[in-house]
Amino acid sequence: MGRLGGPSAVPRLTLKSLPLRSTPRTNGRLTMAEFSQNRGKRRDGEVLGGAVDFLLANARLVLGVGGAAVLGIATLAVKRLIDRATSPRDEDDAKQDSTCLEDSWQELSLLKATPRLQPRPRPAALSQPVPPPAPSPPAPEGPADAPTSPQLCSPVPSVCLTFQEKLLAFERDHVTMPVAHVALAKELAGDIALELQAYLRNKFPELPFGALVPGGPLYDGLQAGAADPVRLLVPLALEPGLWSLVPGVDTVARDPRCWAVRRTQLEFHPRGSSPWDRFLVGGYLSSRVLLELVRKALTASVNWPAIGSLLGCLIRPCVASEELLLEVQHERLDLRVAVLLATAGAQAGDLLLAWPLEGLAGNLWLQDWYPAEAAQLRALDERDAGTRRRLLLLLCGVCRGHPALGRLGRSPLAQVVLHLGEQEADWGEEALGERFLQALELLIGSLERASLPCRFSRGVNLLDGLREEDIDDMGCALYWGLRAPEGLL
Secondary structure, eight states, X not given: OOSTTSTTSSOOOOTTTSOOOOOOOBXXXXXHHHHHHHHHHHHHHHHHHHHHHHHHHHHHHHHXXXXXXXXXXXXXXXXXXXXXXXXXXXXXXXXXXXXXXHHHHHXXXXXXXXXXXXXXXXXXXXXXXXXXXXXXXXXXXXXXXXXXXXXXXXXXXXXXXXXXXXXXXXXXXXXXXXXXXXXXXXHHHHHHHHHHHHHXXXXXXXXXXXXXXEESHHHHXXXXXXXXXXXXXXXXXXXXXXXXXXXXXXXXXXXXXXXEEEEOXXXXXXXXXXXXXXXXXXXXXOHHHHHHHHHHIIIIISOHHHHHHHHTSEEEEOSSXXXXXXXEEOSSOEEEEXXXXXXXXXXXXXXXXXXXXXXXXXXXXXXXXXXXXXXXXXXXXXXXXXXXXXXXXXXXXXXXXXXXXXXXXXXXXXXXXXXXXXXXXXXXXXXXXXXXXXXXXXXXXXXXXXXXXXXSOXXXXXXXXXXXXXXXXHHHHHHHHHHSGGGGO
16 A cells, blocks of 8 residues: 555546536536537647747747737737637636736736837948937827926036136126116215215204215225115214223223223313213213114104105115114115214224124224225235235125125124235135135134134234124034035025
């Protein structure tokens, strides 16, 4: 029993074990006619299967993979239709075949929906050029919301510009003001100065204000776009011999940026002898009290609509700003005018401004470094036809449009340019990009030390008014700007 070929070996393959379809039997046996009929069907199926295999094998070469797949699915569907028509089947087989047929049509519809590239004809010889693909016929016009197929177009060649070229383009587009706008801005500023001077003399005839003189970057060739305000100086005519200047470090504020204006000769000229005595606070001329007086006049008393209609523009005082600012809107440009109360400084040409300071320095006068910075930059550029003032304009334009660098004022940037300007280097236009990067490096070093000494007063740190968070933000922005300077433009 256990030998090979015995009853315990592989079971014999009998007719009952074959997965044949159920056919009508007579007394459990096949008749000779039925057996011959089934044998003929089997032979016909073998012939048909061989033909299908041969056709599919050759269709792959002729029609490709996609065409052979479509032909195979269609042939399979036809074959199943023939089988279903020639032989009876039970309900389960019919359901299964119908399901497979439905799946086959779904696959066929997917194949038809998939776009196929048209095969390119093979050239007759390798030396012959391959003909370009035939142009596709124009798509029929349809509704506006019909989806359109993406069209392949040749890429436009991009022009690679150097950083020097990008810097000059930024200067042309965002920094330099048109000549016509500069002339119009000067005309408007001069007219506003005349109107405001006439108002102050009528409103405060007892206060000896000097002639209002417009000036600033617009008049010195240092205007970086329309954002820089015109400086409208309102000089105070103080009586000589009745006033003296005290350095800010010698006051309770200990601020080297400021000066105190002290009233003197009280024993010979008692209080009330000068029209400016009404603005004394603790024996010193208070810049804060004067600012409040002029602010109320500018915001509440001056008839700016009438002046604006006379000059052909709209003039409004900026109430939200702590400075005395006027916003001018003309049909051709927008302009800002900063009204600055000023008095003479300790040296010839120096100016002290009434500036909104905080704390103990609120009544002091701020030293104005702009006249000295502008004069020195002009002298250096005239010596070697340099571009130091253009570099300052570029730095101001870049910082003005940056969220973090906007806290840097003009004075720190001018001091950086002055430091670089005294070095024996090429200051021609072709080296402007290199000088720009050197200025960024110097600014980063100053922010790391949190110190930028003023060239005109070594005890003044121009970064003292910045918070530590502001210094960190500006240093980070300049660091990344030095690595990728195009991102600052």
